[in-house]
Amino acid sequence: MKQIFIFSDNRKDSIVYFEREPAILVSMSRSDLLYLKEQDFATYPAIYVLIGGNKRYVGQVAGQKIEQRLTQHFQNKANDWVESVLFFGRADGKMSKADTDYLERRLIKDFKEKSSYELTNSTKGNKSYIDKLQKAKSDQLYNIAFEILNDIANIDLFGTEKEENYTYNENHPFKLTFENKVITAKSARKLYTKFAEAIIENPGYEAIIKKMVVEGCPTYSLIFGSEIGNYNGYPNAVRLSNGICLYNNLSRKALREKINTIAQQVGVEYEILKWS
Numbered sequence: 638m639k640q641i642f643i644f645s646d647n648r649k650d651s652i653v654y655f656e657r658e659p660a661i662l663v664s665m666s667r668s669d670l671l672y673l674k675e676q677d678f679a680t681y682p683a684i685y686v687l688i689g690g691n692k693r694y695v696g697q698v699a700g701q702k703i704e705q706r707l708t709q710h711f712q713n714k715a716n717d718w719v720e721s722v723l724f725f726g727r728a729d730g731k732m733s734k735a736d737t738d739y740l741e742r743r744l745i746k747d748f749k750e751k752s753s754y755e756l757t758n759s760t761k762g763n764k765s766y767i768d769k770l771q772k773a774k775s776d777q778l779y780n781i782a783f784e785i786l787n788d789i790a791n792i793d794l795f796g797t798e799k800e801e802n803y804t805y806n807e808n809h810p811f812k813l814t815f816e817n818k819v820i821t822a823k824s825a826r827k828l829y830t831k832f833a834e835a836i837i838e839n840p841g842y843e844a845i846i847k848k849m850v851v852e853g854c855p856t857y858s859l860i861f862g863s864e865i866g867n868y869n870g871y872p873n874a875v876r877l878s879n880g881i882c883l884y885n886n887l888s889r890k891a892l893r894e895k896i897n898t899i900a901q902q903v904g905v906e907y908e909i910l911k912w913s
Contacts, residue, residue, distance in 0.1 A: 654678070655790055660781040662725040664790065670707055679704040682732040684740045685724035686794070692718050693754045695745045695762070697737040723792070725782040735767040736775050743779060752795035787888050813896070815907035825912070826885055829892045830875055832907075833883050833899055842903040846881065849902060855884035860895055 652665040652672055661678060673679050683703045687694040687710060694716075698706040703724060710716045726732055742762035749756060767775070786792045811828040812821045820835060822828035836842045851859045854866030855874050862882050865874045873886035887895060893912065900907050 652676070653790070655785045656728055657781055657785055657789075659727050659729065660725060660778050660785065661728045662723070662782050662785045662790065664721070664723050664792065666721045667711065667719055670704060670711065673704045673707070678726070678730070681726045681730040682737055683724040683726035684737060684744060685722055686744070687716065687719045687722055689718040689720040691755050692757055693748060693752070694719075694757045695741060695748060697741040697762075699732065699734045699737040723794070725778075725785075727778060733771070735765045735771060736778075738763040738765045739767045739772060739775050740779055748795065754796055788890060793886075793888070810911055811913055812911040813907055813909045815900070815905055819910075825889045825892045826887070829887075829896055830877075830883060830885060832896055834877050836899060836903055836905070837877055837881060842905070845903050850881055855882055857884065857887070857891075860884040860898070 652663065652669050654676075655662040655664075661681075663678065665673060680702045682697075682699040684695070684697050685703065685707070687696070694710075696706065696710075707722060710719065742764060745756070745758055745762045748754065783794075786794055810821050810823070811825055812819065813828060813832060814820070815832075815835075818835065820828060820831050822831055837846050846861060849859075850861040850863055852863055854864050855862030860883060862874065862884065863880050865872050865876060865882050867873055874882040874884045876882050884895075885892075893909070896907070896909075
């Protein structure tokens with residue numbers, strides 16, 4: 638059985654800590670650096686990503702504290718574009734330079750192959766010898782870190798789901814039906830949005846949805862809000878009608894779960910016919 642631990646103290650900062658052994662993953666804003674220094678994991682070796690607008694930078698730290706490395710980055714005027722940071726490592730804080738070199742190179746490679754973000758790295762990363770067993774353990778850590786990103790944190794690190802709206806395979810559309818209506822879409826996110834729109838347009842459900850709307854920006858837990866927020870420079874919600882915005886910074890798995898949440902809240906039966 639897989640277990641995950643999530644910690645966040647948003648009364649002080651926006652640092653969110655995820656742990657699924659043997660991996661930890663931390664998401665934070667630039668302004669959280671002072672609070673990062675208070676955490677034990679601030680001393681761990683790590684692989685990190687600097688995030689801002691359409692730019693990304695992949696780095697690693699071994700033999701130095703992550704908060705020290707980030708301080709160096711933030712003191713550099715050339716990095717004024719950085720808005721937030723994401724980093725991962727081992728829960729026990731034990732990674733060698735061979736581990737961090739290998740993981741940094743792998744993440745840089747994945748960004749170049751899978752993402753349309755502007756990667757500001759000037760090299761492919763450091764290369765050092767890593768034996769088969771050590772490499773296997775590093776691959777396991779990498780895979781678990783991305784399980785956390787995709788399934789728990791709902792962070793689309795490579796931006797691939799944003800491109801999903803422009804990709805359509807007519808043999809595998811997204812489709813659902815409810816109340817004798819059929820909704821189709823080119824992406825899971827679009828299907829989710831169109832379903833919410835259809836619910837709101839029904840006078841019988843409008844009052845229920847309005848009670849679900851929170852003042853301000855919606856969140857992963859409270860998906861309806863009155864304003865559109867942003868995450869790493871991108872909108873994380875879409876406006877459905879005047880005063881009603883829908884949170885949509887979700888993984889494909891979470892989008893399906895939120896469709897079910899909406900249906901349960903308004904008491905409507907639905908069926909997903911196709912989910913590519």
